[in-house]
Amino acid sequence: MYDNILVPTDGSETSRAAVDQAVDLAAKYDATVHALFVFDVDATNLALGTEQVERIRRGKLDEMPEVKAEADDATGYVAEVAAEHGVSVEEHVTAGEPARAIRKFVEDNDIDLVVMGSHGRSGLSRVVLGSVAEKVLRRTRLPVLVVDAHGEDES
Template sequence: MYDEILVPTDGSPAAAAAVEHAVTLADRFDARLHALYVVDATAYSAIEAGTDIVAEALETEGEDAVDRIAEAADDAELPVVESVVSGTAYRSILEYADDNDIDMIVMGTHGRRGLDRYLLGSVTERVVRSANQPVLTVRERSDENGGE
């Protein structure tokens, strides 16, 4: 049913929570895991000086984030594809999913509400609304008891 599972990451705790679910699903369905980090060029386009330094730092952060997913996949003896790409986050995730015949996307959500959500938007929300594939969202737990 699910042969290719995409887990986009931004390196956050919310994304880490999604990795656990993605690994479990990939193990259950004997699927290949795709770890994707998007260096969002639009977020830093207003910076004139030091753009290359920022982009390089984000790329390094992305490589570290996908490496952590690859380690989790390796621990579960799952095949994994690691990708770091540049672009607008939600568009790049959707393009990657379509270009790589992804069967399911597993994403973390920060659980923002109200004005924060309205002002900041949500990459996860945009992917949920636009993806051709099923999207499993995993909410970051905010306390040690697992609730809010």
């Protein structure tokens, strides 16, 4: 049913919440997990500048050790969890607007399922801040499992 499962990650607790789900499904279906780190171009441009963003897009991370370390930490966590469960993993890094970059990765890599974390915001905070998970869910033509980073409702 699933051969390639994508888990987008930025290394946050929110994205890590999805890793266990992705790895569990990959183990059940003997699938490969693809860990994708997307440097948010808008946020990164403010912090790094256009020239550095272009280096990221061209895969020149070795020239930027601090940036490479951030990506390696995020995708490396996925690889560690997958290895503990005997699941094959591939690590990927790109730059762009996160939802768009995720959708492009899905299209270009024969992905069967996307598993991603969500902050679970609602109302005005979701509208103002946007939601990568929601954008991917609405604009992707394959199953997307959205994992609530907060777990069970504490009310």
